[in-house]
Amino acid sequence: MVKTYAQAYMDARKTLLEQEDANTASFMARQLIMHYSGKTHAQFLADQNLYASEEICSAMDEGVTRLRSGEPLAYVLGEWEFYGLKIQVSPDVLIPRDDTCAVVQLAISQALFLPESPRILDLCTGSGCIGLAIASRVKDARVTLADISKEALAMAKKNAASNRLAAPIACVQADALKPAAPFLGKFDMIVSNPPYITSWEMEQLPDSVAKYEPHLALFGGEDGLDFYRSIAKNYKSALKPGGYLAFEFGMGQGDDVCRILKANGYTILERTRDYNDRERAVLAQLGGKEER
Numbered sequence: 256m257v258k259t260y261a262q263a264y265m266d267a268r269k270t271l272l273e274q275e276d277a278n279t280a281s282f283m284a285r286q287l288i289m290h291y292s293g294k295t296h297a298q299f300l301a302d303q304n305l306y307a308s309e310e311i312c313s314a315m316d317e318g319v320t321r322l323r324s325g326e327p328l329a330y331v332l333g334e335w336e337f338y339g340l341k342i343q344v345s346p347d348v349l350i351p352r353d354d355t356c357a358v359v360q361l362a363i364s365q366a367l368f369l370p371e372s373p374r375i376l377d378l379c380t381g382s383g384c385i386g387l388a389i390a391s392r393v394k395d396a397r398v399t400l401a402d403i404s405k406e407a408l409a410m411a412k413k414n415a416a417s418n419r420l421a422a423p424i425a426c427v428q429a430d431a432l433k434p435a436a437p438f439l440g441k442f443d444m445i446v447s448n449p450p451y452i453t454s455w456e457m458e459q460l461p462d463s464v465a466k467y468e469p470h471l472a473l474f475g476g477e478d479g480l481d482f483y484r485s486i487a488k489n490y491k492s493a494l495k496p497g498g499y500l501a502f503e504f505g506m507g508q509g510d511d512v513c514r515i516l517k518a519n520g521y522t523i524l525e526r527t528r529d530y531n532d533r534e535r536a537v538l539a540q541l542g543g544k545e546e547r
Contacts (some may be wrong), residue, residue, distance in 0.1 A: 261303035264288045268310050272475045283328055287318045290332050292529040325462050331351040338388035339417050347406035349472045355448055358503040358536035362446045365524075365538060366393045373443035374494065376401060379431050379484060381472055383411030383424075385446055390422035399420055399439070401429035402469060413426055432485045435493035436513055442493055446504035449482030451475040456505075459512065477506060483512050487519040494541050499524075501538045509534045 258266065264284050271280035289299055291314040292307060307315075310316055321331045329335040329350040334343050337351035340358055362385075366373055372395045377386030380400040390398045400411045400509070408426050415424040428435060431449060450458070452473045475481050483502065494500065500521060504512045513523050521539035529535035 257309050259304055259305050260288060260292065260294075260299055260307050262310055263307050263315050264303070265301075266474065267315055271322060284319075286328060286332060287315055291315055291318065291509045294382045320404070322481060325466065327463050327467055330467060337384045339393065339504050340384070340387055340391060340414075342382050342384045342387070343410060343413050343417065344382055344407075345410060346467050347404065347469060348410050349468055351384040354529040354531070354533075354535055355503055356386060356388075357527050358386055358446060358448060358501050361525060361527055361536050362389055362429055362444060362499075362501045362540045366444060369443045369499075371395060374399070374441070376439070376442045376445045378402075378429065378445055378447040378490065379449045379472070379482065380411050380426075381407050381429070381448075383414045383426075385420055385448060386411075387414055387420060387424070389446065390420045390424060393420070394421055396422045397425075399425045399427060399442070401427050401431075401439075403428065404469070407469075411439060411463075431482050431490075434489040437491050441495045442498060443495055444495060444499040444501065445486070445490055446485055446501045449475065449481070449486065451479045451482065451508060452477040452504040453477065475505075478511075479508060480511055480515065483515050487515050487521065491519065491541060496542065498541050499538060500541065501536065503536050506533055509537065512537060513539075536544055 267284035267287055268280050271283050289296060291311050318331050327350055327539055330346060334341055335351055342351050367388060374397050375389055376399045378401050380402045384399045386398045386400045390396055402408050408428060410431050412426045450473050452475055454477050457474055481526045502512055509526060520543055523539050525538045526534060527536050
């Protein structure tokens with residue numbers, strides 16, 4: 256059954272209201288109609304009384320059904336915006352979240368003062384969102400996206416190609432729980448949002464995360480700190496003398512992560528908070544002397 260764009264939107268919103276609040280239902284329905292029609296919000300408003308194709312109406316119905324089953328909106332759309340970039344996503348990679356902007360901003364602020372054409376490694380890259388966000392702001396950076404998951408790397412490669420950034424981007428397979436492979440060479444900076452969910456927290460995850468997002472990118476060991484221990488120790492060999500390491504971490508993990516860094520010869524330079532005023536990221540220097 257064909258409908259006007261306005262009818263398709265309102266029907267989707269009405270159905271979603273059965274389990275979402277008004278703002279969320281409106282947002283989801285709006286994102287669906289814009290995605291499946293290929294229209295901007297302004298174009299949708301201008302064309303709302305025109306009839307949508309049968310294909311668009313059918314896609315809207317399918318999208319609503321997937322949302323009602325608990326599937327995250329980002330996976331239904333197949334993409335999500337992060338730091339001004341359009342990032343393709345699938346259940347092979349985590350959905351980029353605003354929390355991660357904290358570590359991105361820390362990395363960019365420091366990278367702008369690195370030597371010309373700095374080498375930056377985004378370890379546990381997933382969709383590639385962190386490394387690509389840095390590359391979009393640090394134009395002369397040479398960014399390497401690394402992950403153990405071949406499926407995640409394939410998605411990162413797609414995102415590197417689709418965003419057409421000026422900076423050269425490389426994608427390599429690397430295991431953050433093992434010593435850094437010599438072929439990686441030396442980097443001016445390593446940035447990572449590693450898995451940091453504890454065993455107990457894994458059992459408490461909401462269904463929208465537990466059933467759809469990759470556990471490989473979530474579980475950080477019994478106490479959630481396995482990857483921090485490994486990267487701080489095993490990836491020192493991949494950093495240039497005085498190089499920088501920036502981590503995202505989970506709520507309440509800041510002190511433990513900083514202790515791990517200090518024990519491995521790093522100096523803590525800065526700890527910062529996310530948009531929800533939760534401490535979220537740290538910048539450290541290998542062998543540095545000054546804190547700020």
